[in-house]
Amino acid sequence: MMKKECIFCKIINHEASARIEYEDKDVIAFWDINPSAPTHVLVAPKKHIKSINELENKDIISKMMFTAKKIAKAKKIAQSGYRLVINTGPWSGQIVDHLHLHLL
Ligand code: AMP
Numbered sequence: 128m129m130k131k132e133c134i135f136c137k138i139i140n141h142e143a144s145a146r147i148e149y150e151d152k153d154v155i156a157f158w159d160i161n162p163s164a165p166t167h168v169l170v171a172p173k174k175h176i177k178s179i180n181e182l183e184n185k186d187i188i189s190k191m192m193f194t195a196k197k198i199a200k201a202k203k204i205a206q207s208g209y210r211l212v213i214n215t216g217p218w219s220g221q222i223v224d225h226l227h228l229h230l231l
């Protein structure tokens with residue numbers, strides 16, 4: 128479930144600090160430590176999944192997307208607009224090997 132050396136698993140376990148915006152039993156959303164936009168929140172599954180490539184079904188990705196949409200609304204950027212980005216693998220620039228969706 129959790130991966131010892133994974134920074135996002137540590138955040139999920141509250142072993143590393145983060146500005147948590149939302150969490151429930153399946154997902155967590157917290158602010159990016161090095162923001163690329165005034166709102167830059169990462170939405171990740173609580174279960175350690177390396178990337179989209181390791182997904183076994185559509186459930187968690189759907190939940191992550193819907194969570195991002197709710198946060199965009201709560202942060203009042205739903206109308207002005209936002210991007211949802213998922214990097215997958217080294218050539219995409221994925222640096223944290225725990226699946227996450229950027230809300231920018
Ligand atoms: P990616 O390139 O998609 O793997 O993006 C990883 C993102 O995680 C980057 O935007 C980092 O700034 C962010 N990040 C890395 N470590 C932390 C952390 N401890 N807390 C919050 N965000 C982090």
Ligand code: ZN
Pocket residue numbers: 129130133134135136137174175176224225
């Ligand atoms: Zn992890």
